[in-house]
Amino acid sequence: MKIQALAVLSIIIILPMAILLNSYSSNQIKTLDLQVSYDSKLQNATYDAIKAFQLNMSNSATSDITNSKIRDLEASITTFYNSLASHFDMTGYGEDVLKEYVPAIVYTLYDGYYIYSAYDNKLDANTSDSLINDATYKDGQQINGIKPYIYYSSRYKRGSDDFVITYSLDSYITIQGIINGKEVNDSGYLLSGVEKQGDTYTYRGIPITSENGRQEGFNQNVYIPYAKNNPDYVPSNIIESISVKEGTTAGWISNYPCKKINGVKYYADEANNLVFAMLNDEKTDQRDRTIDAVLNNDNAIKYYEEAYNFKQRILNQYNLGTLTTSDAVDMNGNKYTEDNNPYPIERQIFSELGNTAGTFIEDENSNFNGHRIEVIRNSIESNLIVAISNYNKVSTSDVNFAMPKLEEYEWEQLTENISVITFLQGLNIGGKVYNGHSIVQNDINEDFVSENSIYILDNGSKQYFKPTDKQLENIDLNNAVGIYNSDFERRTALATYSNEATNENLEKNVYYYPRIDEASYSSIINPNTTGESTDSKSVAEIMKEYAEEASSSNKYQLAKLYYTALGRERYGQYRVARDISDTVE
Amino acid sequence: MSDTLITIIAIAIAAILMFVFPLMTMSDRTDDVSQLTVQAATTDFVDKIRSTGKITQDNYNELLETITSTGNTYDVEMEVQVKDENLGKKVSQAQADKIGENVYYSVYTSQIEDVLDKEGTYYCKEGDIVSAKVRNTNQTISQQLKNFFYTVTGNDAYTIAAEHAGVVTANGN
Numbered sequence: 229m230k231i232q233a234l235a236v237l238s239i240i241i242i243l244p245m246a247i248l249l250n251s252y253s254s255n256q257i258k259t260l261d262l263q264v265s266y267d268s269k270l271q272n273a274t275y276d277a278i279k280a281f282q283l284n285m286s287n288s289a290t291s292d293i294t295n296s297k298i299r300d301l302e303a304s305i306t307t308f309y310n311s312l313a314s315h316f317d318m319t320g321y322g323e324d325v326l327k328e329y330v331p332a333i334v335y336t337l338y339d340g341y342y343i344y345s346a347y348d349n350k351l352d353a354n355t356s357d358s359l360i361n362d363a364t365y366k367d368g369q370q371i372n373g374i375k376p377y378i379y380y381s382s383r384y385k386r387g388s389d390d391f392v393i394t395y396s397l398d399s400y401i402t403i404q405g406i407i408n409g410k411e412v413n414d415s416g417y418l419l420s421g422v423e424k425q426g427d428t429y430t431y432r433g434i435p436i437t438s439e440n441g442r443q444e445g446f447n448q449n450v451y452i453p454y455a456k457n458n459p460d461y462v463p464s465n466i467i468e469s470i471s472v473k474e475g476t477t478a479g480w481i482s483n484y485p486c487k488k489i490n491g492v493k494y495y496a497d498e499a500n501n502l503v504f505a506m507l508n509d510e511k512t513d514q515r516d517r518t519i520d521a522v523l524n525n526d527n528a529i530k531y532y533e534e535a536y537n538f539k540q541r542i543l544n545q546y547n548l549g550t551l552t553t554s555d556a557v558d559m560n561g562n563k564y565t566e567d568n569n570p571y572p573i574e575r576q577i578f579s580e581l582g583n584t585a586g587t588f589i590e591d592e593n594s595n596f597n598g599h600r601i602e603v604i605r606n607s608i609e610s611n612l613i614v615a616i617s618n619y620n621k622v623s624t625s626d627v628n629f630a631m632p633k634l635e636e637y638e639w640e641q642l643t644e645n646i647s648v649i650t651f652l653q654g655l656n657i658g659g660k661v662y663n664g665h666s667i668v669q670n671d672i673n674e675d676f677v678s679e680n681s682i683y684i685l686d687n688g689s690k691q692y693f694k695p696t697d698k699q700l701e702n703i704d705l706n707n708a709v710g711i712y713n714s715d716f717e718r719r720t721a722l723a724t725y726s727n728e729a730t731n732e733n734l735e736k737n738v739y740y741y742p743r744i745d746e747a748s749y750s751s752i753i754n755p756n757t758t759g760e761s762t763d764s765k766s767v768a769e770i771m772k773e774y775a776e777e778a779s780s781s782n783k784y785q786l787a788k789l790y791y792t793a794l795g796r797e798r799y800g801q802y803r804v805a806r807d808i809s810d811t812v813e
Numbered sequence: 814m815s816d817t818l819i820t821i822i823a824i825a826i827a828a829i830l831m832f833v834f835p836l837m838t839m840s841d842r843t844d845d846v847s848q849l850t851v852q853a854a855t856t857d858f859v860d861k862i863r864s865t866g867k868i869t870q871d872n873y874n875e876l877l878e879t880i881t882s883t884g885n886t887y888d889v890e891m892e893v894q895v896k897d898e899n900l901g902k903k904v905s906q907a908q909a910d911k912i913g914e915n916v917y918y919s920v921y922t923s924q925i926e927d928v929l930d931k932e933g934t935y936y937c938k939e940g941d942i943v944s945a946k947v948r949n950t951n952q953t954i955s956q957q958l959k960n961f962f963y964t965v966t967g968n969d970a971y972t973i974a975a976e977h978a979g980v981v982t983a984n985g986n
Contacts, residue, residue, distance in 0.1 A: 235827035239834075246838040253845040260849055264856045268979060271860065275982045451909075468909050481909055637865065641983070667864060669983040671939055680986045718912075738909045746899045754895045754920070755936045755985075756928045766986065 255659060262657040267664050269315040274650045274666040277308035281335075281648070285674055287720050289507050292491045292675060292802035294377070298342075301335055301374055305344055308333065308650065327372050331619035331629045334612060334649045336642050338675045339396040340379035341608060345615045346372050346622035370622050378611055380604045384555045385563075395600045397645065397676050398798075399590045402805065407546045414546075415805045416538030417531070417798065418596065420581055420588035429532040432775040434788045436532050436795065441485045441496070441523035444687040445709035448486040448742040450495060451721035452511050453479040464499030472725035472734045479723050481740050487522045491674075491802025496522040509721055531795035539581055548578045553599055570606035575599050592766065601643045608642065616651065627654030627661060638667050645678060646670040672714050677797040679768040681713045682790055683752070690745045692716065695790045696770050697751035705785040710793020715742045833958065840955035847883035847953070848973050854879040855947050855975040862943050866985030868893075868925060868935040876945075885949045885973060893920045893935070894942040917942065936985035944978030 281304040285291040333344040349369045356367040381394040391405025402415035421432040428435045463482040472478045484495035496519045503517040553571040575595040589596045616631045647669045655662040685692040687707045725734040774787035858876040894917040901913030928935045948971040
């Protein structure tokens with residue numbers, strides 16, 4: 229055979245192979261490109277959803293009430309779908325088309341979570357009989373919506389005791405059930421470090437005192453709209469008058485000392501001798517509260533007092549010190565078998581509560597915390613698997629939906645803060661079917677005071693820092709105060725003008741910061757300038773070390789400010805079970 | 814005489830067709846696979862930063878290990894655009910119906926690597942923008958072969974490149 233023929237023959241063999249390989253690998257690259265771009269789109273849409281949730285929550289005075297929260301969640305879900313649609317160049321399609329590919333969206337909140345997914349709408353006989361013909365909902369109809377709230381809870385049986393403990397993102401728990409033959413419904417923060425010395429409560433040896441509400445750090449800006457039913461009222465301490473139509477006043481941004489109790493901020497208007505709160509953008513006077521009560525902020529003391537009393541009840545009244553994870557039972561009250569036990573490591577849940585040294589129950593490495601994370605994880609996992617696999621029944625697409633495996637760091641995010649997980653499955657990306665999920669944390673929220681959410685404000689320079697900032701060593705901490713991070717976030721209010729005679733209705737958005745201080749460049753804007761290894765210690769761990777320093781030292785002062793602020797803000801949160809009658813003065 | 818010439822030309826063409834052409838195709842595919850790996854690693858790296866809010870030494874090493882496992886050398890460029898809200902606050906403090914503009918300043922690869930060396934972790938906050946760009950710095954076999962026949966690529970041209978960027982969605986703690 230001539231050499232030319234050999235060449236031609238080899239081309240005949242190699243060329244198709246080359247072409248095939250080429251198209252195969254370029255297909256693979258295309259698939260990967262698509263997958264990567266879908267991942268980004270999903271993450272961006274999820275971020276938009278959490279932003280919408282944040283904005284609605286921080287601008288609503290009632291966001292901690294369930295129906296208001298559901299409204300915020302629904303708005304957030306709509307935002308998610310709109311954002312996803314515009315990322316996929318499907319603007320205008322929205323929820324109806326995209327929900328085919330979204331088996332579930334989960335909002336993990338402070339003490340439980342909501343799952344948004346498809347479900348069969350079951351109506352009871354009474355309701356379905358009385359429905360009119362063109363009613364929005366029908367019996368047995370498949371709809372997408374938010375399912376009932378599920379708590380992070382676990383049931384325990386020990387002798388005749390049978391009760392449920394609901395956990396949360398921090399050490400707050402609720403116990404409901406029968407203990408020692410008595411019905412119990414109790415809740416509180418678990419803190420080992422709290423002690424009582426005389427009339428003073430101490431935390432990690434630091435005496436907790438009440439705070440002076442006249443300090444600069446307690447003053448907050450608030451938008452007060454002009455009230456038609458009280459036309460003569462003009463607030464004091466006006467920062468700016470807002471007008472929508474020239475020559476008229478729509479409202480004012482004013483600055484007052486503020487105290488938060490059970491999720492409501494109370495402002496002290498001393499010039500008018502009045503305490504008021506804002507409810508749905510309306511000023512509501514609070515005649516049963518005095519200016520002095522707002523100016524004397526003892527929230528922190530109450531927080532530690534409650535925790536101290538709760539500790540005594542857990543250890544002495546309920547005898548939970550010996551409760552172990554093997555007392556846990558499933559929701560029907562049956563013991564877990566070896567195969568289905570979600571808590572394989574045996575732990576004494578409350579064993580560290582009475583400790584005065586070593587590991588405290590509120591520490592990250594405690595048995596309690598380990599079990600808390602297990603409970604949250606088990607609860608979310610088992611419910612989500614069901615929700616996603618149920619989606620197969622509802623979905624009209626022929627994709628088999630299954631829950632993807634979440635990585636450890638993703639579980640960490642979920643058990644650490646309020647977050648949202650979204651799933652997007654079943655889109656064809658050439659060669660395979662897309663199966664993605666995205667988790668975004670909500671770091672700024674009004675529901676949960678995490679250990680990382682307390683900043684230290686220097687009243688003098690009006691600059692705020694993370695408690696671990698080295699600059700704080702050179703600052704007079706007697707003139708500083710710990711502030712909750714969401715108070716530094718911008719708020720929106722709607723200023724309106726209406727005139728019935730001329731049929732004019734005008735409105736505009738007003739923006740203000742409750743606190744307009746400057747963020748520290750060394751710890752908040754770019755927290756990488758210390759040049760020192762922090763050994764990735766958490767704020768809580770560093771504060772623990774600071775609390776052991778000499779009481780005259782700056783670090784000890786810092787720990788005191790931090791623990792006081794943490795207690796104050798946690799006590800200021802809305803809790804269903806809290807008795808607030810003693811806060812009315 | 815002319816027969817010999819034709820034979821020589823034929824041998825040359827046959828050599829190119831039988832050896833160089835398959836080699837080029839295969840090395841092209843190798844580059845494609847490298848591209849696939851690099852693209853996936855870069856995206857994974859950036860997305861992890863976006864969702865956790867921090868660049869850790871471990872993640873950075875993982876990126877470097879994955880991309881160098883393709884047998885090429887790479888240049889990795891990172892940039893974090895740090896959001897500074899302080900200036901925006903001043904604007905809306907003066908006028909409540911205006912949203913102040915945020916300002917971003919950038920931190921680049923060497924600064925980030927410096928922090929990673931000293932502290933092990935580079936922290937970002939929500940709202941920062943992080944981006945990473947990876948390019949090969951050596952000449953891959955495919956590039957060398959192509960350069961041999963037709964010089965379309967300069968010395969610093971690259972064939973494997975990946976980029977990914979996005980907004981950080983969580984405060985690193």
